[in-house]
Amino acid sequence: MTFQSMIMLFSCALFLLGSSSATSDTIPALQAIKDGDTLVSNGQTYELGFFSPGKSQNRYLGIWYKKISTGTVVWVANRETPITDKSGMLKLSTDGNLQILSGNSTKIWSSNSTVSMNDNLVVVLQLLDTGNLIVWDNSSRKQSVIWQSFDYLGNTLLPGMKFGKNKVTGREWSMTSWKSPDDPSPGPYYHWLDPTGYPQMFVRQGSVILWRFGPWNGHKFQGLPLENPNPLYSIVFVDNEVETYYKFELKTSAVQRIVIMPDDTTVQLHWIDQIQDWAMYSIAAVKDGCGRYGLCGPYGSCSMNRYPPCKCMEGFRPRVPDEWDRANGSSGCVRNRALDCGSGDGFKKISGVMFPDTRWSSYNHSMTLVECETACRMNCNCTAYANSDISGSGCLLWFDSQSSFSKKIRVLAVVLSASSAVLLFAAVYAYIKKKKIPLMKERGNLYGLNKKSNNVQMEDLDELPSFCLREIAKATHNFDVNNKIGEGGFGPVYKGVLEDGREIAVKRLSETSKQGLEEFMNEIRTIAKLQHRNLVKLLGYCIHGNELILIYEYMINKSLDLIIFDETRSTMLDWSKRFNIIHGMARGILYLHQDSRLQIIHRDLKAGNILLDANMNPKISDFGLARKFVGFDVTAKTKKVVGTHGYIPPEYALYGRFSIKSDVFSFGVLVLEIVSGKKNREFSLDGHNDNLLGHAWRLYKKGRSIELISASLHGSCVVSEVLRSIQVGLLCVQHHAEDRPTMLSVVLMLVSEGVLPQPKHPAFYTEEGRSELESASSVDEDTITLLYAR
Ligand SMILES: *[C@@H]1O[C@H](CO)[C@@H](O)[C@H](O)[C@H]1NC(C)=O
Ligand SMILES: *[C@@H]1O[C@H](CO)[C@@H](O)[C@H](O)[C@H]1NC(C)=O
Ligand SMILES: *[C@@H]1O[C@H](CO)[C@@H](O)[C@H](O)[C@H]1NC(C)=O
Ligand SMILES: *[C@@H]1O[C@H](CO)[C@@H](O)[C@H](O)[C@H]1NC(C)=O
Ligand SMILES: *[C@@H]1O[C@H](CO)[C@@H](O)[C@H](O)[C@H]1NC(C)=O
Ligand SMILES: *[C@@H]1O[C@H](CO)[C@@H](O)[C@H](O)[C@H]1NC(C)=O
Secondary structure, three states: OOOOHEEEEEHHHHOOOOOOOOOOEEEEOOOOEEEEEEEEEEOOOOOEEOOOOOOOOOOOEEEEEOOOOOOOOEEEEOOOOOOOOOEEEEEEEEOOOEEOOOOOOEEEEEEOOOOOOOOOEEEEEEOOOOEEEEEOOOOOOOEEEEEEEHHHHOOEEEEOOEEEEEOOOEEEEEEEEEEOEEEOOOOOEEEEEOOOOOEEEEEEEOOOOEEEEEEEEEOOOOOOOOOOOOOOOOEEEOOOOOOOEEEEEEEOOEEEEEEOOOOOOOEEEEOOOOOOEEEEEOOOOOOOOOOOOOOOOOOEEOOOOOOOOOEOOOEEOOOOOOHHHHHOOOOOOEEEOOOOOOOOOEEEEEEEOOOOOOOOOOEEEEOHHHHHHHHHHHHHOOEEEEEOEEEEEHHEEEEEEHOOOEEEEEEEEEEEEOOOOOOOOOEEEEEOOOOOOOOHHHHOOOOOOOOOOOOOOOHHOOOOOOHHHHHHHHHHHOOOHHHEEEEEEOOEEEEEEOOOOOOEEEEOOOOOOHHHEEEEEEEHHHHHOOOOOOOEEEEEEEEOOOOEEEHHHHHHOOHHHHHHHHOOOOOOOOOHHHHHHHHHHHHHHHHHOOOOOOOOOOOOOOOHEEEEEEOOEEOOOOOOOHHHHHHOOOOOOOOOOOOOOOOOHHHHHOOOOOHEEEHHHHHHHHHHHHHHHOOOOOOOOOOOOHHHHHHHEEEEEEEOOHHHHHHHHHOOOOHHHHHHHHHHHHOOOOOOHOOOOOHHHHHHHHOOOOOOOOOOEEEEEEEEEOOOHHHHHOOOOOHHOOOEEE
């Protein structure tokens, strides 16, 4: 089942809801809410009543969004004890206990929230606009809470709900998936916050841990796309003697929730997009990515930019070499030689990684990094240290679990993923050798071919049709020059017509070799699974000798660059179409970036790679291939930067350092090009050396952004949308990668009406002769917070 159909099922879950009659948000004790009656929060945001999920006939008491027509249940009371008919009712007893009774007065569910009775006791039940259902004690002037639904999380985390643990009472605010869209009883996935050591979040299936997020680094949970500061929501993280939890609060009215799904997409973030439908971002669906817990085992590092993804850290070797040779690194690595803790050995700085599991760590927020190192050096069981806050304060110490906790657990399962390349500021100092290694040394090692297995596994590809060369040759008139419609980064592209009349685009890959066949097939498998309305669809492939060919759907309106940069054709795209293109591109890139199986960094986003269908909907092309071909180039040119001049950010152009923020940068350039109708690369303006980015920035600073708008848009533009787009574009092209928003934030900023942050100056912006490029090349390593391990 796809994510989308899953959402559809959830959306349809409420067709069988009873009609509302009661419209109050409060009921007193002894009054019942019968099946068919509802309680509606004061601002009409949430509604409480009985419903049947999906195809089920069973009745449950739940809370759902009142205003959103598709309806979506956010909380269920009797998850495990449905009522089989419509005789159910909800009642508040005089002692504050909330009960669901069936027609024959059987108690189906109880909140168990009784308070001691006295003559003055006045209890009321109220549904708040936050979605919280509260039993109040109204006896004294100040109301107090007897019971609240926010303390009993189901599969949904709403804004304001605590997610974590009360360490005194032991109560966990954790999430459990439904069993299926038809059955809200607790399902296979469980998502919780573990306050052991330094708090982190986990997702498990049964007893198997699938994912780990965190720890909190002062701004975000590592590995999660939610970040502070942000114009749309803020994340509150509280960690004291009594409780450890996080919650998110909304700054705008955009509806958002975090849901744990009953399928392997697990944790998702949902919001309402500009077409008034649920949009979602899958946080944890990494089936085979580095986010998978323990993929590379203890002392292994993981990077999706190489194959196989696991590698032992410097100074370590595979624990079970045979398994590693079969590309299975889950058993981890062992030290080449025992640690000489007293003298000799020191710490090694590791950057660009997600912190290792912190359950066997201790922390002190007031220690400095120097004190932290001293503390770690003094204890031979301490394996690594780092700042606990990425802004450069606090101390986090990791201990060898076997000695400190006498438990056989992996401590240094350092996870290095494509996504963690963004976490440039979280790095690790590992205790191995005193020698300081250059920053990001990992990046030199991209792909390695797995020489031991040459047999390509075709069986996984049964969903994707294979075409024979003859068929393709016929469709393209034997790759006739007249059929050539473009020259992509990886070879020529031809238009073709299949025998059944279908129009296709045929990409003939030029740089291929037999040796890379396995990786090629891996890549095709990945791409074939990626399906999104804003990505060009792969229809099939063809392998014949050294010939590797990909067959895509044909896009009648060709590519964006042929329209927006052409004076005549640019009138084909009015503002509403362009705004739709901006949204669509953003959604497509977000889909690539999100951890759905493998995170894809496109690396060559440009107007020529944005194709347009008959309705001018944008479809991103060439995704997925960039990764592969960097791999192929590795043996020859390790430093080759793919991408197109004018669209690549400085950290990539200068150091080959790429991350999802490189794509964000390219997206920002595209937005400014779409608004202005000018090419960044060829931009010139009398009197300035500015490129398009500098020009847009200068106008923005003067409050004259409106002058950037292409003349062809003057009749159609909606000023507020154009200005918002320009500001989002400028946020994306900021010089420092860490200042650029994630694609998730971009998508949310485009759909919301909230106040946007002020962009800082863009990359490649020069002023008074001072070149940013020069100053960038002397980037100060010490401003980056790191993790040190031994
Ligand atoms: C009352 O109804 C419940 C659920 O509807 C059912 O399980 C139970 O057997 C019924 N009890 C009696 C005594 O009929
Ligand atoms: C209330 O108590 C009963 C009996 O101990 C238990 O089965 C039930 O799960 C409790 N209800 C809630 C909502 O915790
Ligand atoms: C309960 O108390 C609140 C605040 O003190 C008040 O607004 C509300 O009307 C009271 N409700 C009832 C049913 O007494
Ligand atoms: C990798 O090896 C481990 C044993 O160390 C085994 O349990 C696991 O199933 C293997 N994984 C794969 C994908 O073969
Ligand atoms: C944290 O470190 C500071 C400074 O070294 C020290 O004074 C304080 O006692 C430490 N706190 C704890 C709880 O260990
Ligand atoms: C380190 O671990 C060993 C057990 O492996 C233990 O005997 C020793 O006391 C520990 N040292 C410190 C300083 O905690």
